Amino acid sequence: MDVPNIRSSHDTPIPTAGGIAILTTFFLGMLVIYFVADKTMIGKKYFLVFSFSIILVATISLFDDYKERPYYLKFLNQIIAAILVMLVGIVMHEISLPWIGTVNLKGSGYVITFLWILGLTNAFNFMDGLNGMAGGTAVIAAIFFSIISFSQGSNFTYIVSYTIISGTLGFLVFNFPKPRLFMGDVGSTFLGFSFACLAIIAALFDFSHTSLFVMPLLLFHFIYDTFFTFIRRFLRGERVHEAHRSHLYQLFNQLGYGHKLVSMFYFAVGIAQGFGAWWMVNIVGDQRVLVFIPYLIFQIIYSVIIMHHAKKGGLI
Numbered sequence: 001m002d003v004p005n006i007r008s009s010h011d012t013p014i015p016t017a018g019g020i021a022i023l024t025t026f027f028l029g030m031l032v033i034y035f036v037a038d039k040t041m042i043g044k045k046y047f048l049v050f051s052f053s054i055i056l057v058a059t060i061s062l063f064d065d066y067k068e069r070p071y072y073l074k075f076l077n078q079i080i081a082a083i084l085v086m087l088v089g090i091v092m093h094e095i096s097l098p099w100i101g102t103v104n105l106k107g108s109g110y111v112i113t114f115l116w117i118l119g120l121t122n123a124f125n126f127m128d129g130l131n132g133m134a135g136g137t138a139v140i141a142a143i144f145f146s147i148i149s150f151s152q153g154s155n156f157t158y159i160v161s162y163t164i165i166s167g168t169l170g171f172l173v174f175n176f177p178k179p180r181l182f183m184g185d186v187g188s189t190f191l192g193f194s195f196a197c198l199a200i201i202a203a204l205f206d207f208s209h210t211s212l213f214v215m216p217l218l219l220f221h222f223i224y225d226t227f228f229t230f231i232r233r234f235l236r237g238e239r240v241h242e243a244h245r246s247h248l249y250q251l252f253n254q255l256g257y258g259h260k261l262v263s264m265f266y267f268a269v270g271i272a273q274g275f276g277a278w279w280m281v282n283i284v285g286d287q288r289v290l291v292f293i294p295y296l297i298f299q300i301i302y303s304v305i306i307m308h309h310a311k312k313g314g315l316i
Contacts, residue, residue, distance in 0.1 A: 014179055018171045019187020023058050025167030026194070027051070033159065042156050042205040049088045050197055053081040057121065057193045061185035071241050074185070075118075081193065082117040086110055090200050095212060096286035117196040120219065123226040124192030125185060129250055131259040132176025135183060136267050138168045138191045141218040144274035145198070145210075148281055154208035157198060164194065177260045195219065210281065213288050217277045220292065221269045224299040225249060248303055251310040269298075 001013045030051055033040055041047065060077040063069060092109045096102050105112060128134035146161035168191070174181040199215035202208060216223060225248045233240050245254065252262050273295060280291040310316045 014182050016182040016184035017186075018175060018181040019058070019183040019185070019190060020062070022164075022167040022171050022183060022187050023054075023190050025170065026054075026163045026190070029160070029163030029166070033156075039155050040159055042201060045088050046090060046201065046205055049084055050090065050201065053084045053197070054190060054194060056081045056084070058186050058190045061189045064185050074189075075241075078118055078121055078189070078193070082114055085117070085197055086113055090197060090204070092116070092200060092212060093204070096288065098287050098290055101286055113200065116199075117193065119226075120196040120223070121189050121192035123219070123222050124195075125188045126226050126229075126247065127222045127249065128183060128188040129245075129247065130253060130263050131179045132172060133249065133263040133266055134188050134191065135168050135172045135175055136263060137219070137222060137270050138195075139165055139172065140267060140270040140274060141195065141215070142168070144218055144277055145195075145202075145214065148214060148278055149202055149206065149208045149210045152208035152210055152281065154202065154206050154210065157202040157206045157208060157210065160198060164191070176263065211288060213292075214277045214281060217273055217280060217292060217295070218270070220273050220295050221266060221299065224296075224303075228299075228303055246316060248306050251306050251315055254315050255306075255309055255313060 001015055030047075034047065057078055060069070060074050064074055091113045092105055094102050094104050094109075124134055124138075127137070142161040142164040146158045146165065149161070150158035171181070171183060171187070175183070195215055199210075199212060202210040202214075203212045229247045230240055233244070233246065238244070245251075249262055249266065252265070253259065276291050276295060280288045283291070307316070
């Protein structure tokens with residue numbers, strides 16, 4: 001049970017086991033792929049390590065939901081899971097940049113991959129603070145990722161994305177707009193870790209070879225909010241690993257706007273990013289990253305407005 005405290009956005013105890021349903025649905029789909037799939041499959045070692053690493057991340061998160069553990073234990077477990085997937089070759093090797101072309105990342109690819117996986121895993125965890133926000137965003141991102149990868153000839157990514165859509169939609173029935181169930185850390189860390197790994201798998205091992213930039217764009221609002229808040233708290237000398245209520249979406253909520261409205265705002269941004277991702281993959285050459293520019297400008301304006309009103313209202 002999630003018992004409300006000073007940092008909570010709810011006022012009554014709510015069960016936190018919803019992530020188990022999302023995870024169960026996902027692994028039922030993965031079992032079908034493993035035992036039945038012919039063409040709908042990637043290399044067995046990638047598949048098994050991807051699945052096992054998710055179990056590692058989800059298990060310690062489930063224990064944390066049941067009885068809160070020191071944060072470093074959960075973080076250490078995430079590090080081990082990230083290293084495991086990198087050891088079998090789920091690593092970014094190259095990226096295409098405007099006016100530069102394709103850049104071979106060499107050893108830095110491991111560092112970037114490591115930071116990407118840990119960053120997105122925790123970003124989803126941090127952004128799971130309002131009714132439906134993490135679940136709804138996951139559904140939107142997975143729908144667009146499934147459609148985009150399928151349109152490019154995917155034989156694995158699209159159906160894995162579908163299992164995420166199915167499980168998360170089933171959970172949302174009990175979470176949005178009125179919360180009767182939370183996904184807990186077991187759900188949010190699973191989603192973040194899965195999306196991070198799936199982005200690399202889609203680029204390297206799936207027939208679609210979907211651009212590495214697609215997933216960062218689909219989840220750009222989550223990434224920006226997390227990064228902006230982390231930097232701001234770090235510069236203020238705050239303990240960045242401790243729970244707080246100063247994310248942009250939390251300040252938006254504290255300014256008097258309800259859970260439903262704030263979550264739907266983030267859903268709308270997520271949909272806009274989805275269409276941006278669709279536009280991006282149809283761009284030929286190394287100019288795809290330029291699609292991020294209007295979304296970055298929007299996020300900067302949004303953060304300036306929220307911070308201005310939060311300071312004016314004495315929230316920070």
